[in-house]
Amino acid sequence: DGSKWRFLEHKGPVFAPLYEPMPDKVKFYYDGKPMKLSAPAEEVATFFAKMLDHEYTTKDIFRKNFFKDWRKEMTSEEKTKITDLNKCNFSEMNEYFKAQSEARKQMSKEEKQKIKEENERLLQEYGFCLMDNHKERIGNFRIEPPGLFRGRGDHPKMGMLKRRIRPEDIIINCSKDSKHPKPPPGTKWKEVRHDNKVTWLASWTENIQGSIKYIMLNPSSRIKGEKDWQKYETARRLKKCVDRIRTQYRDDWKSKEMRIRQRAVALYFIDKLALRAGNEKEEGETADTVGCCSLRVEHIKLYPKMDEQEYVVEFDFLGKDSIRYYNKIPVEKRVRLQHLFHSISSASPICTLFPSFHSRCPLQTSILNKHLQELMDGLTAKVFRTYNASITLQQQLKELASDDSLPAKILSYNRANRAVAILCNHQRAPPKTFEKSMQNLQTKIDEKQNQLSAARKQLKAAKADHKASHDDKSKKAVELKRKAIQRIEEQLMKLQVQATDREENKQIALGTSKLNYLDPRISVAWCKKWDVPIEKIYNKTQREKFAWAIDMAEKDYEF
Known part of the structure; x- marks a missing residue:
């Protein structure tokens, strides 16, 4: 949902191209x-x-x-x-697609330009809408082509067929008085509606998980910018009352009611570890991933003492997108003794960590968020993540x-x-090309060190020459050699810094926190204060998304 619009006009989505049958020479084999x-x-x-x-x-x-899904598409x-x-052999098909991919890479400049121009034409025609006298960029105006569902981690539905989306599946949203988008000839939309309380332009239900997909405005649009700004303003309001909330949940650890104690411990984890709350979901519908409220006894271990620290809790579970969360942290004595020890000592590993919220139900995200709303208007578990991420960035930048x-x-x-990405557990697998790119970088560093060594010898020779002749020409030569060394040293340092950065970044995804959890005004102010070009921190797409923050003037923005 977003602000209400008065007028919305757009051209509708661009559908995936129709299937082109395989050339006759490319064969599928069954049983040889x-x-x-x-x-x-096919x-x-x-x-x-x-x-x-x-x-x-x-x-x-x-x-x-x-x-199973392929058989549904076969003739009897x-x-x-x-x-x-x-017994199925797809290797000729596979080779054909590899050859096609290679041919695309070998395209002439003119052919690539032709494709670029066609994409630009589609963008101009379908990639913008008119909303309340503003021309706004649309985010994803192309409908995803059919294919096989992959999912994250060990998803129980991986391999299922993602069906082709047709006009008959699509609900169009626009204003009554606009030129309505036309469906492709001979087809019709599922529905055309005029709902100005939502900001999506088209929607459909995908067949794998039954979730609704939307065509939305681009992150750089006015409405998205306003929502972004509101999100960070809510996190700033939390900053003003976070001490009071922390005092309250600590007091709640002593409550006579078990449900209040459990709610308080869950909130402590969400705040201290930036854990996601963990939404309720259908059993067997998705991979076995959990958040704070859905943690089970098997996901934690308790240690009275570990690594010279007392009351340590070891977490090990699969979080969002099946990314493993592993962490060992010392917790306050009351959390460990009064709640965790009590829950774990008598429960089976598959029992929920927060069992007795009401009847036999575990602590639910909706109930936790309802409690948070009472503590601060607009407060949800996610706001803690935004607040802790942004405040961590601000503190780290002050130190660095x-x-x-x-x-x-x-x-x-x-x-x-990176400190924020680690806090939020934004991991990635090292890129496949990582080792090769590091080798290439190391080769450049070695070459630069050889250049530096040669330049130093040349300077030494130039100094000796000047000592012998004392003329202006030799003096100038010494100066030029000095400047050359300085330039090579700067280039070498740049490459070494790049290598350090790449190595430290190998398994950490910086983009997620930068785009979704960090108040961009902190980064913008830091750039202004230290004369760092904003392009070095945000790429073109990110600069469009955060245009509202980049326009601000302060050098000392306090989150």
């Missing part, structure tokens, strides 16, 4: 024999063929789900014949601020951002 597939079955087969080199296609659950004759996925060179300042900023 070539077999011509019907168009619907299209779904190509989805699997494209992924042949991916580990997904080796997973049993993926293969089982794919085969195909169904009778194709009964075993292990220095008069260093520009590359060193950017390294300092990335280190501050």
Whole structure:
């Protein structure tokens, strides 16, 4: 939901291109024999063929789900014949797609320019809407093509067929008095509605999890900017009353009511560890991921003493997107003894950590958020994450601020951002090209060190020459050699800083916190204060998203 609009006009979405059948020379084989597939079955087969080199296609659950959904697209004759996925040979299809991909890379400049111009034409026609006299950029105006669902982690639905979205699946939202988007010839929309209380332009329900997908405005749009600003203003309001809230949940640890004690311990974890609250979800519908409220006994271990610290809790669970959360932290004595020890000592590993909220129900996010609303208007568990992320960045930047060179300042900023990413558990797998790119960087560093060594020898020779001749020409040569050394030293330092930054960043995703949890005004003020070009911190898309913050003038913004 967003602010109410009065007028909304747009062209509707761009649909995925229709399926182009495989050339006759590219064969699918079943049990060693070539077999011509019907168009619907062939299209779904190509989805699997494209992924042949991916580990997904080796997973049993993926293969089982794919085969089940593929059979639904087959003719009765195909169904009778194709009964075993292990007897299917997609290798020729796979080679064909690899060759196509290679051909795209080898395109001439003119061919690439043609594609670029066509994309630009589509962007101009479909990528903007008119909302209350403002031309606004649309975020994702292209409908995702059909394919196989991957999911994150060990998702029980991986391998299922993501169906093609057609005009008949789409609800269009625009104003009554606008030119309504036209569906492709011979088709019609599911519905055209005029709901000015929401800011989406089109929506549909995807078939895998039954979730609703939306076409929304671009993050750089006016309404998105306002919502962003409101989010950070709410986190700033929390800053003013966080001490009172912390005092209250500590007092609640002593409550006679178990549900109040449990709620207070959950809030302590959400605040101290920036844990997500963990939303209720259907069993078996998604991978087994949890948040604070849905933690089970098996996800934590207690230690009276560990690494010279008392009352340590060890967390180990899969969080959002199946990313493992592992952390060991000392907790306050009352949290460990009165609540955690009591819960764990008598419970089975699969029991919820916060069991007795009402009847036999675990602590629910909705109930926790309702309590937070009473503590501060607009307060939810997520606001703690935004607040703790932003305040961490601000504190880190104060400690790291220095008069260093520009590359060193950017390294300092990335280190501050990294501290936030670690707090929020924003991990990533090291990029596949990581080792190769590090080797390339090291080669450049070695070359630069050789250059520096040669330049120092040249300076030494120039000094000796000047000592012998004492003329202006030799003096000038010494100065030039000195400047050359200075330039090479700066270039070397830049490469070394880059290598440090890349190594430290190997398994940390900085983008998520930068885009969603960090008040951009902190970064903008820091850039202004230390003369760091804003382009070094935010890329073009991020600068568009945070235009509202970049326009501010202060150098000493306090979150």
